[in-house]
Amino acid sequence: xxxxxxxxxxxxxxxxxxxxxxxxxxxxxxxxxxxxxxxxxxxxxxxxxxxxxxxxxxxxxxxxxxxxxxxxxxxxxxxxxxxxxxxxxxxxxxxxxxxxxxxxxxxxxxxxxxxxxxxxxxxxxxxxxxxxxxxxxxxxxxxxxxxxxxxxxxxxxxxxxxxxxxxxxxxxxxxxxxxxxxxxxxxxxxxxxxxxxxxxxxxxxxxxxxxxxxxxxxxxxxxxxxxxxxxxxxxxxxxxxxxxxxxxxxxxxxxxxxxxxxxxxxxxxxxxxxxxxxxxxxxxxxxxxxxxxxxxxxxxxxxxxxxxxxxx
Amino acid sequence: xxxxxxxxxxxxxxxxxxxxxxxxxxxxxxxxxxxxxxxxxxxxxxxxxxxxxxxxxxxxxxxxxxxxxxxxxxxxxxxxxxxxxxxxxxxxxxxxxxxxxxxxxxxxxxxxxxxxxxxxxxxxxxxxxxxxxxxxxxxxxxxxxxxxxxxxxxxxxxxxxxxxxxxxxxxxxxxxxxxxxxxxxxxxxxxxxxxxxxxxxxxxxxxxxxxxxxxxxxxxxxxxxxxxxxxxxxxxxxxxxxxxxxxxxxxxxxxxxxxxxxxxxxxxxxxxxxxxxxxxxxxxxxxxxxxxxxxxxxxxxxxxxxxxxxxxxxxxxxxxxxxxxxxxxxxxxxxxxxxxxxxxxxxxxxxxxxxxxxxxxxxxxxxxxxxxxxxxxxxxxxxxxxxxxxxxxx
Numbered sequence: 001x002x003x004x005x006x007x008x009x010x011x012x013x014x015x016x017x018x019x020x021x022x023x024x025x026x027x028x029x030x031x032x033x034x035x036x037x038x039x040x041x042x043x044x045x046x047x048x049x050x051x052x053x054x055x056x057x058x059x060x061x062x063x064x065x066x067x068x069x070x071x072x073x074x075x076x077x078x079x080x081x082x083x084x085x086x087x088x089x090x091x092x093x094x095x096x097x098x099x100x101x102x103x104x105x106x107x108x109x110x111x112x113x114x115x116x117x118x119x120x121x122x123x124x125x126x127x128x129x130x131x132x133x134x135x136x137x138x139x140x141x142x143x144x145x146x147x148x149x150x151x152x153x154x155x156x157x158x159x160x161x162x163x164x165x166x167x168x169x170x171x172x173x174x175x176x177x178x179x180x181x182x183x184x185x186x187x188x189x190x191x192x193x194x195x196x197x198x199x200x201x202x203x204x205x206x207x208x209x210x211x212x213x214x215x216x217x218x219x220x221x222x223x224x225x226x227x228x229x230x231x232x233x234x235x236x237x238x239x240x241x242x243x244x245x246x247x248x249x250x251x252x253x254x255x256x257x258x259x260x261x262x263x264x265x266x267x268x269x270x271x272x273x274x275x276x277x278x279x280x281x282x283x284x285x286x287x288x289x290x291x292x293x294x295x296x297x298x299x300x301x302x303x304x305x306x307x308x309x310x311x312x
Numbered sequence: 313x314x315x316x317x318x319x320x321x322x323x324x325x326x327x328x329x330x331x332x333x334x335x336x337x338x339x340x341x342x343x344x345x346x347x348x349x350x351x352x353x354x355x356x357x358x359x360x361x362x363x364x365x366x367x368x369x370x371x372x373x374x375x376x377x378x379x380x381x382x383x384x385x386x387x388x389x390x391x392x393x394x395x396x397x398x399x400x401x402x403x404x405x406x407x408x409x410x411x412x413x414x415x416x417x418x419x420x421x422x423x424x425x426x427x428x429x430x431x432x433x434x435x436x437x438x439x440x441x442x443x444x445x446x447x448x449x450x451x452x453x454x455x456x457x458x459x460x461x462x463x464x465x466x467x468x469x470x471x472x473x474x475x476x477x478x479x480x481x482x483x484x485x486x487x488x489x490x491x492x493x494x495x496x497x498x499x500x501x502x503x504x505x506x507x508x509x510x511x512x513x514x515x516x517x518x519x520x521x522x523x524x525x526x527x528x529x530x531x532x533x534x535x536x537x538x539x540x541x542x543x544x545x546x547x548x549x550x551x552x553x554x555x556x557x558x559x560x561x562x563x564x565x566x567x568x569x570x571x572x573x574x575x576x577x578x579x580x581x582x583x584x585x586x587x588x589x590x591x592x593x594x595x596x597x598x599x600x601x602x603x604x605x606x607x608x609x610x611x612x613x614x615x616x617x618x619x620x621x622x623x624x625x626x627x628x629x630x631x632x633x634x635x636x637x638x639x640x641x642x643x644x645x646x647x648x649x650x651x652x653x654x655x656x657x658x659x660x661x662x663x664x665x666x667x668x669x670x671x672x673x674x675x676x677x678x679x680x681x682x683x684x685x686x687x688x689x690x691x692x693x694x695x696x697x698x699x700x701x702x703x704x705x706x
Contacts, residue, residue, distance in 0.1 A: 056517045085517040091510030096329070104325050108318060108518045152514070162517075 007033045008069055009160060009191050010055070015064030017050055017215075024050040025061070026215040032193060032208075037186050039206035040195040043307055047215035048195040049088045052164050055193075056085060070159050081110035084158035088165045088195075090149050094138040098129070101137065102152055111156040123151045143174050150178065154185055161185065163194040167201050179205055199300040209299075211306055218306045223299075230302045234270045234294060236279070241289040248286070254279045257305065269297070269305070318519050322527020323534065330498045330535045336542055343546050351553045365407050365428040368398065372413035377439045384431060411436075477573050477652035478625065484577040485618055485645040487544060491536035491581075492588045492614045498532045499589060500611075503596040503683075521684040526676055529589045536585055576661065577648045583668040584644025587675060588614045594679035597686045598694055621646035628654035638664050640671035 010032040017025040025047045032038045040048045054061045057077040068078040093101045099120055106116035124130040127147050129140070137145060146169060154161050166182065167175045175198070182205055186192055196202050202209065209226060211219040219226055233256070238244075241264070249266055250258055257269040270276060276294075283292065297305070368390040369378055381387050390398060390410060398410055399421050406423040409432065413419075418436060422429055445455055506512050515524055595610050621642040624633040628650045636646040637656075647664045650656050682699055 053513075058513065058516055080518040083517070085514065087510075087513040087517070089510040089513055091506075091512075091514065093329075093511065094509060104321075105514065105518070107321055108515070 009034050009036075010069070010193075011065075011067045012055070013065040013067075015051070015054055015061040015066065017047075017054060017059070017061050023215050025054065027064070028210075028212065028215070028217050029064075030210050030217075030220050032191060034191055035186070035189070037182065037192045037194065037205050037207050039202045039209045040193060040212065041197065041199070041202060041209055041303060042195075042212035043197060046212045048212060049164055050215075051212070052162050052193065052195060055162065056083065068160075078160065079110075080108070081156060082159045084109075084153045084156065084161040084190075086150060086153035086161070086163040086166055088168070090146065090169075092137050092145070092149055092152060095136055097134045098124070098137050098140070098148055099133040102148070102155055105152045106155045109156045109158075116155060119155050119157070120151070123155065127151070142169070143171065146170060146174070147177075150181065154190070157188075158190060160191045161193075163192060165196060166194055167196055167198050175201055199298065199303055203299045211303065213307050213310045216310070218310055226299070226302055227296075230305065231297050232272045233297050233301075233305075234274070234276055235297055235301060236268045236270065236276075236283070237293045237295070238266045238268070238283070238286075239291045239293075240264045240266070241291075244286070244288050244290070252279075253282060257308075259304070267301075269301070315523060318523045319527045319530065322519065322524060323531035326498075326502065326528050326531025327534045329502070330532065331538055336538070340542060340546065344549070347546075347550055347553055354553075365409050365422075365426070365432070367432065368408060368410045370395065370410070370412045373411055373418070374413075374439075377436070380435055380439055381432070384435065385428075477570060478649065480570060480573050481577060481645075481648045481652045483547070484581045484648060485621070487540045488581040488584045488645060489614060489618050490543065491533075491540045491585045492592075493611075494539050495532045495536035495585060495589050496592045496611055496614075498535055499528065499592050500596050500599075502528060502532065503593060504599055504601075507600065516684075520680075522677070522680040525590075525593060525680040525683050529586060529593055529676060529679070533582075533585050533589050536589075537582070540581075573648075573652070576651060580644045580648050580665065580668070583665065583672060587640065587644065587668065587672050590672060590675040590679045594675075594682045597679070597683040598696070598699055617641045618645050621649060624649045625653065638667065640668050643668060 008031055012031070013029045014027050015025055015029075016023070016027050028047075028051065030038075040051065042048045050059065053059045055066060066076055067074045068076070070078050070082045092105075099117065102120040102123075103113055103116045106119070107113050111119075121130060121133065124133050127144070129144060129147070132140065137148060140148065150163075150166065153163070163182070166178055170178060179201060182192060182194070186205075194202075194206075203223070206223055208222050209219065210217065211226075219229070238249075243263070244266065246260065249260070249268075252258055252268060254270060254274050255268040256271045256274070259267040259269075261267055268279075270279060280292075365385060367381055367385045367387045369381075369387060370390055370392055378387055395410070395412070398408070402408065402421065402423045408422075409429065410421040411418055412421070420429070420433075441455070442452075445451065450458075506515075519527075591613070592611065621636050622645075624636055624646045627633060633646070633650060636642045637650045637660075639646075643664045647656070647661065651661065685699055686694060
């Protein structure tokens with residue numbers, strides 16, 4: 001076994017899943033290594049959640065192979081104690097005290113109750129919720145309920161955590177807080193798969209990304225690689241102070257893609273070999289008062305480009 | 313973490329979720345208050361504190377009858393002229409009664425029928441019997457001899473104290489159905505609630521649907537059993553109150569608590585609760601919204617089967633009774649009833665119980681399979697045909 005193979009904790013080969021007439025996941029393969037933060041990216045309904053559920057054997061794939069190497073041996077499903085899961089559909093016992101729920105959820109994953117209580121109180125202390133440990137979850141704000149849900153999924157200190165849309169429904173402050181939590185548990189040795197569509201957040205933490213659309217792989221590799229492949233374009237953003245001529249912009253000469261963001265913002269994408277100088281001089285001739293800025297594509301731009309190209 | 317440890321963890325959790333000692337204690341206190349009110353109210357109702365009736369007789373009533381009536385009532389004569397006024401005043405003088413002799417009959421005038429009037433009628437009846445006996449020339453002993461049943465000496469090979477055992481069997485059947493209903497309410501709340509709270513996915517990523525289902529069935533059955541124990545104790549207290557009225561000594565209730573019967577009825581009742589819990593858990597698994605589900609009336613199923621088992625008491629040795637005592641959906645109540653009133657071999661009890669165990673083993677597996685399929689179904693509630701179709705695929 002090579003060093004690379006020894007480092008592998010999850011190997012997925014050619015899994016597919018169909019629901020009635022919908023092909024939810026189509027022949028996808030990927031590998032996750034120890035210590036990775038592996039981001040599953042895709043628009044709504046692209047097959048992210050189905051793929052994650054298949055990994056945990058909550059639903060069965062129609063074909064393909066899954067191998068977990070968390071305890072040295074190859075297993076089709078991981079041991080509950082070694083995996084933490086934050087489902088996309090959030091939910092906890094609302095009418096039961098927070099501490100009790102946390103201890104129960106950790107204990108069904110094999111954690112000793114006393115240890116679970118200690119760990120839960122430590123997390124609640126960090127979240128400044130220790131004084132509410134005996135209160136029912138329903139009295140907490142939605143943001144705090146989300147935090148408790150996150151704690152419930154990683155309290156037992158799993159070797160591998162699957163976080164389905166961890167940032168969904170969070171305000172920017174809590175999104176940053178969750179990024180810190182994810183980085184922290186990753187630094188403590190937990191390998192992470194997360195799914196998301198908030199690209200700017202994923203860019204901050206992911207080592208590897210898997211881009212999926214309509215159940216199919218669009219990209220699988222490290223973050224730097226996707227910029228090398230698709231980041232060599234140039235994006236020019238126009239911010240109009242008053243209205244603009246939509247027709248003349250839609251057919252702008254030399255632009256690979258024109259995206260009208262809203263009534264004042266337009267984004268033009270130019271290919272590697274486009275004549276930017278000439279484009280800029282043509283833009284200067286446009287009617288109206290506007291600001292112009294230029295940048296290399298970020299993950300959001302690449303994501304949109306790949307998804308749109310795939311849908312064509 | 314092994315299967316048994318996980319099932320114990322889930323069972324304890326489910327039991328703790330629904331077994332509320334405080335609520336149970338409040339329930340017991342309320343029941344005791346009701347029993348106390350019933351007891352004291354009953355005592356008052358049976359006490360003879362209401363004003364006694366005053367009996368008026370006209371001159372034609374036999375003197376001998378008047379003397380008999382004087383033993384229990386205050387008796388006065390009433391002249392025929394005053395009869396009209398007397399009857400007119402009955403709506404005011406409600407405790408007065410007039411007896412008047414007419415051709416071939418005694419006419420009774422009173423405001424309304426009452427316990428005292430029944431007593432009065434009883435005395436008149438006895439007097440009438442005496443007169444008739446005199447006419448026929450027979451005495452009281454001769455009449456008693458004529459009316460006595462045939463001198464039949466019964467000698468049965470199979471004898472038992474079946475009436476008390478049957479009452480105990482009914483009692484256990486009632487407790488079982490109560491435990492099933494309570495469990496069903498909890499099961500419904502637990503499963504549909506968890507589906508609505510979207511907690512199922514979190515749990516099934518940690519434990520298998522089978523572990524979860526087994527833990528739920530056992531935990532909730534224990535909750536039902538705890539209620540069974542509570543209400544059994546209350547029933548014993550209620551029984552003691554009942555014996556106060558019947559005049560039997562309170563110790564008479566011990567005759568009903570026949571230990572071999574309890575040793576037989578308890579495991580059968582327990583298996584009955586487990587089986588119905590497994591069935592009801594499967595039903596609850598496919599219900600998304602209990603308020604609008606067409607499957608909710610299925611909760612009446614246990615009642616139908618338990619009521620069917622009462623047919624055993626009509627003829628415990630008929631083919632139908634034998635079938636009911638073996639059929640797993642009715643045997644938990646039918647077999648104890650048959651055992652109470654007819655001869656049932658030990659091997660039959662053991663085999664019927666084994667069949668119950670076997671049925672429970674498979675039902676919990678089916679329940680877990682249905683649960684697995686339905687937990688992740690959102691939106692429209694699946695029909696049974698859809699569920700069974702998916703069961704075949706996955």
